Amino acid sequence: MRALARMAVCLTFWALMPVLTAVASNAxxxxxxxxxxxxxxxxxxxxxxxxPLADFIARTLGQPVVVRVGGSYAExxxxxxxxxxxxxxxxxxxxxxxxxxxxxxxxxxxFEVMHQSNLFxxxxxxxxxxxHSLAELKGRRVAFVDPDSTMGxxxxxxxxxxxxxxxxxxxxYRFLGLHPNVALAVLAGDYDAGALKREVYDEYxxxxxxxxxxxxxxxxxxxxxxxxxxxxxxxxxxxxxxxxHESADGRRILERLHPxxxxxxxxxxxxxxxxxxxxxSLAAATR
Numbered sequence: 193m194r195a196l197a198r199m200a201v202c203l204t205f206w207a208l209m210p211v212l213t214a215v216a217s218n219a220x221x222x223x224x225x226x227x228x229x230x231x232x233x234x235x236x237x238x239x240x241x242x243x244p245l246a247d248f249i250a251r252t253l254g255q256p257v258v259v260r261v262g263g264s265y266a267e268x269x270x271x272x273x274x275x276x277x278x279x280x281x282x283x284x285x286x287x288x289x290x291x292x293x294x295x296x297x298x299x300x301x302x303f304e305v306m307h308q309s310n311l312f313x314x315x316x317x318x319x320x321x322x323x324h325s326l327a328e329l330k331g332r333r334v335a336f337v338d339p340d341s342t343m344g345x346x347x348x349x350x351x352x353x354x355x356x357x358x359x360x361x362x363x364x365y366r367f368l369g370l371h372p373n374v375a376l377a378v379l380a381g382d383y384d385a386g387a388l389k390r391e392v393y394d395e396y397x398x399x400x401x402x403x404x405x406x407x408x409x410x411x412x413x414x415x416x417x418x419x420x421x422x423x424x425x426x427x428x429x430x431x432x433x434x435x436x437h438e439s440a441d442g443r444r445i446l447e448r449l450h451p452x453x454x455x456x457x458x459x460x461x462x463x464x465x466x467x468x469x470x471x472x473s474l475a476a477a478t479r
Contacts (some may be wrong), residue, residue: 224256225249225436228277230268230286232341232389233370235261242281249279251424252432265340272297279429284311284410285342288468291461297419298426300410301456303435304464309457310409312390313343315351316378316401323384326355326405331363335374338367342467344374347407350386350474355405358478368385375401391451408470411463415456434458463465 212256229238238261246257254419260277262268265286272280273294280297282290290297302309315334317323323332329352345367349359359365366383370372374386375396385404393401415433417426436442437455446453 224258225253225278226260227257228260228262228268228271228280230262230265230281230283231370231373232283232337233345241449248432248436248442248445249429265338269293269340272416273336275420277418278421279417281413281415281449283413284464284467285341285346285471286340287414287416288464288471289340290416291464295419296461297416298371298430299459299461300415300417300426300430302414302459303450304457305412305450306436306452307454309412311343311412312409313347313388313407314390314393314403315348315377315385315387315405315407316393316397317385317404318378318381319400319402321384321402321404323404326352327357327451329355329385329404330357330361332384333382334359334362334365335372335377335383336365336367337374337387338369340426341454343389343407344371344387346443346467346471346474347410349478350470351407353474353477360478365463372396375399409443410467410470411459414459 204368209426227242227249231238233241239259242259244315246259250257257279262271265283268280268282269286269289271277272282272286273290293341303311315326315329324327336348339345352362368377371389371392374383374388375392375450377383378386378401379396379399386391387407388396393403417429446455
């Protein structure tokens with residue numbers, strides 16, 4: 193038992209190392225910068241997607257950069273809010289929560305996918321499902337991604353409220369952690385419907401999914417830095433990231449991050465005001 197306890201302590205220590213190093217002084221440039229990502233896909237897939245970008249940032253700033261995948265959406269939000277990571281990729285709802293709980297963080301750029309600056313999502317069912325409206329989900333089982341996910345919870349839950357079927361009226365609901373998990377659970381018949389980002393729906397639709405409802409779009413994902421990141425580095429990095437689309441190497445980095453990612457565009461807290469109001473409306477309706 194003591195050996196197991198020691199092993200647990202060691203594993204916890206190493207899991208926290210990226211965060212512990214991120215709060216150290218950066219004045220001497222003697223430690224890697226931490227690029228943090230929320231766990232919307234598997235850790236292995238996210239590290240593979242974001243490592244080319246981390247390498248680009250390292251070349252831009254002349255300092256090593258490591259990719260850190262958060263243990264949960266909530267933990268990721270706390271790490272950003274408390275300035276425990278240097279640079280972070282965060283979903284729209286996560287960004288709103290950071291703003292509301294911790295205040296503004298410098299924005300480096302936000303996603304533009306296929307020349308669209310919004311994020312899209314759906315509530316999906318199987319092609320054999322008898323359901324054809326959100327109102328029919330009353331008493332049914334619905335799968336979500338995470339309580340802090342934009343298209344994996346906040347927006348679909350808001351849409352259910354508008355349809356007169358708040359989550360309290362569902363037969364059951366559960367958070368499955370990853371968007372692909374939701375798609376697979378619906379296909380397996382474990383749930384009557386599931387909330388998904390549009391890109392994940394498109395990937396799994398040929399296996400037997402159809403759209404029950406399209407969700408209102410929101411501004412897409414955003415890159416931010418910690419509040420005390422050196423101003424000159426924010427300016428340099430912002431220009432470099434928003435100029436990635438101008439070179440062949442940069443376009444390859446963008447495509448690796450997200451299929452169809454056109455470029456990173458300027459962003460401001462005001463871009464997310466509509467989503468913020470939606471989230472507040474949902475909170476009031478589900479108290």
